[in-house]
Amino acid sequence: MKRTATAIWNGSGKEGNGTLSTQSTVLNKTQYSFNSRFAEGVGTNPEELMAAAHAGCFTMKLSFVLGAAGFTPETLETSCAISLEEGVITRSDLSVKAKVPGITPEKFQECAADAKANCPVSKVYNMEISLEAILL
Numbered sequence: 001m002k003r004t005a006t007a008i009w010n011g012s013g014k015e016g017n018g019t020l021s022t023q024s025t026v027l028n029k030t031q032y033s034f035n036s037r038f039a040e041g042v043g044t045n046p047e048e049l050m051a052a053a054h055a056g057c058f059t060m061k062l063s064f065v066l067g068a069a070g071f072t073p074e075t076l077e078t079s080c081a082i083s084l085e086e087g088v089i090t091r092s093d094l095s096v097k098a099k100v101p102g103i104t105p106e107k108f109q110e111c112a113a114d115a116k117a118n119c120p121v122s123k124v125y126n127m128e129i130s131l132e133a134i135l136l
Helices: 034-038 046-068 105-118 120-124
Strands: 005-010 017-022 030-033 075-085 088-099 128-135
Touching: 030 034, 046 075, 046 088, 046 105, 046 120, 088 105, 105 120, 105 128
Parallel strands: 088 128
Antiparallel strands: 005 017, 017 030, 075 088
16 A cells, blocks of 8 residues: 655745645645744644644554453543654654543553554654643
8 A cells, every 4th residue: 555645845945945746645735834843833843744644643543552451432532742853853742631431540551652652654663752641
């Protein structure tokens, strides 16, 4: 399986702008620019997309890990923050809040750590990854 995306950029790095499109068309000529990446401009940026990918992948993996352990989550809500410092993407910080009937806090932490270590996006990210896992 392969998934594709296309980036088009026009102009210089600081004054130019571009668009991102994905195979699924969820992103379809979505704007990105210097301001959307390094300031508070309108549009997306690579770090935001990396955060969405990591949050989505980890959450789905956690659901599978919990299922394999005999638990069905009621809800899993994950946020992810990607840090860009001095031109280097340095870390990914995951935070999950979960409602999982019948699970002990210890078993939940074990499942969350498994999902963090084994989701495909975690495996490809060559940076520090932290995890805060809260059982509601």
